[in-house]
Amino acid sequence: DAGITQSPRHKVTETGTPVTLRCHQTENHRYMYWYRQDPGHGLRLIHYSYGVKDTDKGEVSDGYSVSRSKTEDFLLTLESATSSQTSVYFCAISGGEASTQETQYFGPGTRLLVL
Amino acid sequence: GDSVTQMEGPVTLSEEAFLTINCTYTATGYPSLFWYVQYPGEGLQLLLKATKADDKGSNKGFEATYRKETTSFHLEKGSVQVSDSAVYFCALSNQGGNQFYFGTGTSLTVIP
Numbered sequence: 001d002a003g004i005t006q007s008p009r010h011k012v013t014e015t016g017t018p019v020t021l022r023c024h025q026t027e028n029h030r031y032m033y034w035y036r037q038d039p040g041h042g043l044r045l046i047h048y049s050y051g052v053k054d055t056d057k058g059e060v061s062d063g064y065s066v067s068r069s070k071t072e073d074f075l076l077t078l079e080s081a082t083s084s085q086t087s088v089y090f091c092a093i094s095g096g097e098a099s100t101q102e103t104q105y106f107g108p109g110t111r112l113l114v115l
Numbered sequence: 116g117d118s119v120t121q122m123e124g125p126v127t128l129s130e131e132a133f134l135t136i137n138c139t140y141t142a143t144g145y146p147s148l149f150w151y152v153q154y155p156g157e158g159l160q161l162l163l164k165a166t167k168a169d170d171k172g173s174n175k176g177f178e179a180t181y182r183k184e185t186t187s188f189h190l191e192k193g194s195v196q197v198s199d200s201a202v203y204f205c206a207l208s209n210q211g212g213n214q215f216y217f218g219t220g221t222s223l224t225v226i227p
Contacts, residue, residue: 102147
């Protein structure tokens with residue numbers, strides 16, 4: 001299994017507070033992604049990164065920002081959490097060895113509840 | 116743009132029944148196709164993949180064939196087990212692998 005960890009695994013926060021989720025990989029993969037998973041919507045891409053300090057928006061980026069200062073870490077920040085951001089957040093990586101370059105590998109997820 | 120459409124669930128089958136989960140795609144160029152599985156409380160795991168037309172991906176008794184003429188990648192298993200109960204996602208990768216598109220997922224429950 002790809003070495004991907006997410007922290008925290010569970011978080012409860014209040015509306016209006018900032019929240020930062022961390023994704024850490026030990027695989028030296030170039031690409032990193034943040035998705036949210038909600039019933040009836042499947043997985044929706046929030047932001048992705050194609051290298052250190054190189055990021056781009058996904059389908060549902062409003063209210064979220066990201067940073068990647070090192071290859072191994074990709075941070076997702078909810079600038080001012082809202083109840084609509086209650087979700088399960090998954091990090092994914094891709095771009096490793098040539099044979100598996102286009103395969104995405106997922107972390108275990110972070111369950112976020114915004115009250 | 117590129118997209119993936121998979122059959123709506125939930126699907127409930129008896130143990131040892133035959134499984135088909137339909138998946139069709141829209142894409143430019145030559146995408147790679149994937150099936151992922153998500154067990155309760157876990158992240159997505161790669162189940163199988165195919166990178167070119169007529170390729171068959173297989174793993175754990177599951178199979179899917181990349182059909183370019185019908186733009187499909189249907190997932191099949193001849194005899195399901197209770198342990199196969201999970202949510203299955205069809206996905207495609209394009210543009211060298213940095214653009215990924217997922218279906219909405221199909222929930223499968225297998226009853227003894």
